[in-house]
Amino acid sequence: MTDHGEGSDSAGPSASAADDGSVLVASGQPMLALLNGFIAELREAGLPVSLTENLDAMEAVKHIPLEDRAAFKYALAATLVKNHAHWRSFETVFEVYFSMRGRQYALGEDADGELGNDLDDLLAEMEGASGEGDRTGAGGGGGEGMSPEELAEMLFQSLRRGDQAMMRAVARQSVRRYAGMEPGRPVGGTYYLYRTLRNLDLDGVLERLLAQAREEAPEPLTALEERLEADEFNQRVADLKQEIEAEIRRRLVADRGVDAMAKTLRKPLPEDIDFMHASRDEMKLLRQAIYPLTRKLAVRLARKRRHGRKGPLDFRNTVRHSLSYGGVPAEPKFKYPRPAKPEIMVIADISGSVAAFARFTLHLVYAISSQFSKVRAFVFIDGVDEVTRFFEGTEDIVDAIHRVNTEADVVWVDGHSDYGHAFEAFWTRWGKDIGPKTTVLILGDARNNYHASQSWVIKEMRHRARHVFWLNPEPRSYWDTGDSIVGEYATFCDGAFECRNLRQLERFVDHLV
């Protein structure tokens, strides 16, 4: 959670609460209008904000002064965000709307000059502390005087000490220096982030920090101590990255204005993150989101089973119970429907970008495997292999999926997707195992590299199986373009579904049971 230190004390110096509830912020924009824009943007980002919640937020901000940035943020969050998974999206919008207004966010020279001076002070202080003191000229020009080496040293020192203020200063300076931001250039924040990080060599710094820690320790570090040190530094580096990201956002907003940037910087909710195009951080979020999701799904499905509708009259049972009432059937008994648990066979393409999707689906299916009588998993690229054994006897699904990725024998010729051959091989080896209780799930984008489709296999499968479903992680509009032949397979399936994010995946699994 990046908290803009300066933001909290100077962004709204003239904020005043009038009796009619119209609060003014520094820019002179009435609070009401600002909040309205803010809430509209939240809705745009996918957060479900109802009218009542909107009114609550208006009420809440009357009680919390805008100057108290952190409290203000939490007040808005408490009234508007009712799901913790949406926090990240909320925070981004909040930052764009509230943290970046005011004098110090102008790109003008004073602000930067001030900042540079801060940096110089810090540098001087740092050198004083370390007793080197061999620096000659003060870098009066707003930190410009610093050489790249000095900046790198500052970076190292700030991380070593875990000094927040210093880290922020370093972040700002490095963005200024390395991101190469130009006004009006239509590039997203990720590009600038990449450019900045590339110049900072954080991995190298991390190594150095660890080496330093090793050296400073009175006795050699044990594995445990080393790990703890590394975790500490990793945390600090993560903080620094956040500072850098915030700085880039700040500059982008200053350049192009709030409304334009809100859209660009918008972060999707975890359930809306596209499997195929998730960044590394988003993958992490997805991974975190899948645990609660599986748990919720399992609870919901179990409950659905238990509280199922009552079935028809159970004559035998009623007569038996009537004995205790002297033969009067006073207490009618009903049959409880016992829906048969389906047997599931998952056949997943694990090539390239589809892999992430397959992983999440396998994860989900195995996490709720108690809802199925049997789960079997197969993976393919151009060859096919059964991977059920990796899941058996282990409680750790993550580990199992890792083994699937590394140990399964799925390459036949060249390791490029060949659905036709994979299906054919599957049919010869395991086709007979498909029975009338089996539901077959096929996961993949059906991009077949122009090989033969062998769609007769799917047709045969459908004859034998209860259902055959196809889940495709591509948007529907891309289907059957290029080498995608999902349409050909889909004609033989009971259904082909677009399954690009957790929301769609969850809906499908719910429907399946």
Added chain:
Amino acid sequence: MSFRFDSVSEVRTRLREVDYLSDDGIAGIVYLADRLGKPILVEGPAGTGKTQLAKSVADIIGARLIRLQCYEGLDESKALYEWNYKKQLLRIQATKAEGDDASWEAIEENIFSDDFLLTRPLLEAIRATDPVVLLIDEVDRVEVETEALLLEILSDYQVSIPELGTITAKQIPLVFLTSNNTRELSEALKRRCLFLHIDYPDMEREKEIVLAKVPDITESLADQVARIVRSIRQMELKKSPSVSETLDWARTLLLLGVEKIDAEIATGTSNILLKYQTDIAKAHKEFANEGSAFRKGGPFSQQ
């Protein structure tokens, strides 16, 4: 209407006085709940002090804590009120025995009165004249249908009893609902509440919590405990250690007279922090590993 707190920082200081270490979010939302007269829905992993928050708040404002523990199958008669029908029967029989031929209306009037009403937690909180804090614990355990019971109370602070009419709260109690998020609560419920997510504390705060809650612990041991727990929480576990487990662990280490935690002690006592065998095995492996193995991250990070 008088408020219980004057500022966010006051909430924070007073919570600290009863050894509850809040952060900006927690203190801010408690303050807001007081000002807006709205319930707080507290969500987060088990053992992060959700229930304790309600208790501590009750403590600092000197209020009585009324607690409703939710479970599957909770109904009106357990949550709201119930007519004491045995007593009602007795009353009717007594009227007959006395040869009193009171009219039916009179009897009805009589037996559906306050004397025959058994109050349950929710109604009790509404009728209380002394300051109360109502805690509705683990609200995610009740069925979606039962949630509807709570709605009238949460939005209007009133209970409708057909025979008696509507009972409105004399004062608006502070209401806390806790949830472990095992299912999605209904929109209607969420809409009526302020939402507070309490996550595992960061290292600094956890250290302070340990220092505050475990008497006699040294600063350095608390620091080590907090750091190791943070590292453990970064692993892929079935169940991460909660704050209460951290405290248990710290107490154990103190009892064992440990001053410096090494890998051996950490693995030896890890069953206090971790409750699944697979998790324990994983932690052992991680801690025993030499230096760099951990930085590879989980299997998903290979992309």
